[in-house]
Amino acid sequence: MSGVKTVKIAPEDDGIRLNRWFLREYPSLSLSRLQKLLRTKQIKLDGKKAETSSRLSAGQELRLPPLDNEKAQKKEENISKNDIELITSMVIYKDNNIIVLNKPSGLAVQGGTNTVKHIDGLLDALKFENNERPKLVHRIDKDTSGILLLARNRKYADILTEAFREHNLRKTYLALVRGCPDKFEGTIKFSLEKTGERMQVVKDGQKAITEYKVLDNAAKKYALIEVYPLTGRTHQIRAHLETINTPILGDSKYFGSERVRLKEVADKLYLHAYKIDLSVIYGKKMIIKANLPKHFAEACKFFGLEINE
Numbered sequence: 001m002s003g004v005k006t007v008k009i010a011p012e013d014d015g016i017r018l019n020r021w022f023l024r025e026y027p028s029l030s031l032s033r034l035q036k037l038l039r040t041k042q043i044k045l046d047g048k049k050a051e052t053s054s055r056l057s058a059g060q061e062l063r064l065p066p067l068d069n070e071k072a073q074k075k076e077e078n079i080s081k082n083d084i085e086l087i088t089s090m091v092i093y094k095d096n097n098i099i100v101l102n103k104p105s106g107l108a109v110q111g112g113t114n115t116v117k118h119i120d121g122l123l124d125a126l127k128f129e130n131n132e133r134p135k136l137v138h139r140i141d142k143d144t145s146g147i148l149l150l151a152r153n154r155k156y157a158d159i160l161t162e163a164f165r166e167h168n169l170r171k172t173y174l175a176l177v178r179g180c181p182d183k184f185e186g187t188i189k190f191s192l193e194k195t196g197e198r199m200q201v202v203k204d205g206q207k208a209i210t211e212y213k214v215l216d217n218a219a220k221k222y223a224l225i226e227v228y229p230l231t232g233r234t235h236q237i238r239a240h241l242e243t244i245n246t247p248i249l250g251d252s253k254y255f256g257s258e259r260v261r262l263k264e265v266a267d268k269l270y271l272h273a274y275k276i277d278l279s280v281i282y283g284k285k286m287i288i289k290a291n292l293p294k295h296f297a298e299a300c301k302f303f304g305l306e307i308n309e
Contacts, residue, residue, distance in 0.1 A: 003065070003066030004063065004064065004065055004066070005063075005064050006061050006062065006063050006064070007061070007062045007064060008059065008060070008061055008062075009021075009056045009057060009058055009059060009060045009061070009062060010058065010135070010157075011058040011135060011137055011151070011154075011157040011158055011160075011161040013056055013058065014056065014057055014058040014137075014138075014161055014165075015055055015056070015057070015138075015139065016055070016056050016110065017052070017053055017054070017055060017056075018045070018050055018051070018052055018053070018054040018055075018056060019031070019034065019052040019053070020110070020111075020112055021056060021062075022034055023111075023112070024111060026067050029067060031052070034052060035052060037065060038050055038051065038052065042065040043062070043063060043064060043065065044062075044063040045060055045061070045062055045063075046060050046061055047061075047063070058158075058161050079121075079122055079124060079125050083117070083122055083125070084122075084125040086122070087101075087119070087122040087123075087125045087126060088125060088126070090102050090103060090104070090148075091126070092288065092290055092291075093288050094128070096152065097151065097152050097153060097155075097156040098149065098150065098151060098152060098156060098160070098278075098281075099126060099134050099149075099150040099152060100147060100148070100149055100150070100276070100288050100290075101119070101147070101148040101149075101150065102145070102146060102147065102148075102290035102291065103119065103140065103144075103145060103146060103147075103148045103273075104145055104293060105142075105143050105144065105145040105268050105269060105293060105295070106142065106143060106268070107119065107142065108142040109136065109139045109140060109142070109148065110136070110139065115142075119136070119148065120136060123135075123136075123150070126150065130152060130153075132152070132153060132154075134150035134151060134152050135150060135151045135152075135154075135157045136148075136150060137149055137150065137151050137157055137160040137161050137164060138160075138161075138164050138232075140273050141235070141238075141269075141271075143250075143268065143269035143271075144173075144269060144271045144272070144273060145271070145272045145273070145290075145292075145293045145296070146173070146272040146273025146274060146290045147171070147273040147274070147275070147276050147288065147290045148273070149276065159281065160281070163280060163281060164232070167230060167231065167232070168280045169276055169277060169278065169280065169281075170228065170276070170277040171228065171229060171273060171275070171276050171277075172226060172227070172228055172274050172275040172276070172277075173226070173227040173228075173229070173237055173271060173272060173273055173274055174215075174224065174225070174226060174227070174271075174272045174274045174292070174296070174307070175224075175225045175227050175237065175241060175248050175270060175271050175272075176222065176223075176224055176225075176248065176249045176270035176296065176299055176300065176303075176305070177222065177223050177225055177241055177246040177247060177248050177249060177270075178221070178222060178246065178247055178248075178249055178256065178260060179220065179221070179222075179223065179245055179246045179247075180214060180217045180220035180221075180222075180223040180246065181212065181214060181223070181225070181244055181246055184213065184214040185211075185212070185213045185214070186211070186212060186244075187209065187210070187211050187212075188208075188209070188210045188211075188212065188240040188241075188243065188244060189208070189209050190208060190239075190240060190243050191203065191204065191205035191206060191207055191208060192205045192206055192208045192233050192234075192235075192236065192239055193205035193206060194234060197253065198235070198239070198253055198254070199233065199234055199235045199236070199238075199239040200239075201239070201243055206231075206233055207231060208231050208233045208236050208239075208240065209229075209230040209231050210227060210228070210229050210230065210231075210236060210237060210240040210241075211227070211228040211230060212225050212226065212227045212228070212241075213225065213226045214226075215305075215306070215307055215308060216305040216306050216307075216308065217305070218303045218304055218305060222249070222303050222305070223246065223305075224300060224303075224305040224306075224307065225241070225246070226274075227241070235253070235254065237271060238251055238253065238254040238271065239254055241254070242254040242255070242256055248269060248270055248271050249262075249265075249269075249270040249299070250266075250267055250268045250269045250270050251269055251271075252269075264302055265295070265298065265299040265302055266295035266298070266299070268295050270295075270296055270299060272290070272292055272293065272296055273290065274289065274290060274292075275287055275288065275289045275290070276288055
């Protein structure tokens with residue numbers, strides 16, 4: 001067929017849903033037409049039939065029919081002065097190959113339905129002395145704050161993507177939870193599978209492993225926990241902490257038996273990507289830390305909880 005082309009999935013699109021990729025690249029392509037093209041196998045992923053919900057992996061090949069009329073007009077992002085100040089204020093580390101952001105809670109990493117402002121749309125403001133915009137190499141939930149890693153060139157996009165895929169970068173999260181685990185240190189091993197908008201514990205789901213350590217607690221009614229995900233499932237930490245009856249404060253999806261709102265603290269998700277160990281990338285000890293956001297630090301102070309590293 002004339003006009004048929006093959007596109008290789010970029011590292012920054014690793015894990016994105018196929019329908020969201022099309023929403024960004026071909027905004028005039030309707031969902032019904034996309035579904036028809038998939039159903040009739042005019043669109044294929046690595047030569048096989050795909051679904052709108054298929055998750056893309058870096059390096060996969062997407063076969064596309066002629067879609068020029070639905071293609072987005074490529075143009076330089078017009079970023080406001082306030083947004084430039086916002087995204088540059090998040091930078092906590094930068095070298096020739098990597099940028100590390102401390103992302104605030106409430107800001108999405110990528111666009112989607114009803115999401116206008118997101119990190120991906122502001123990356124042109126982080127070129128600095130480069131001509132190339134930095135690339136996303138992983139994601140964290142919209143309501144999770146903390147460390148977000150960017151690659152400043154294609155070489156390091158590939159290196160970091162592979163390191164995340166092989167779980168070679170140890171990530172440390174902090175979570176403020178309701179209740180307190182019976183064991184102050186432990187490992188949670190419950191397989192997970194997505195059902196609707198939630199990840200559910202299922203016997204034959206995707207393997208998911210999370211280690212944790214209680215740093216402090218307030219009469220076992222609230223606790224500050226250090227969490228280390230050894231696998232990278234969607235909502236893994238949130239779902240796993242709910243399974244041991246210590247849901248994260250402010251979580252609107254994984255809140256245990258009831259959704260608790262406290263007037264004394266902000267009604268936000270208390271999950272923070274706190275540290276990342278990049279030693280395997282740099283060949284020397286290299287750990288980057290992101291300070292707690294204001295709402296998280298104030299809640300810890302209110303409950304009398306300390307990190308005590």
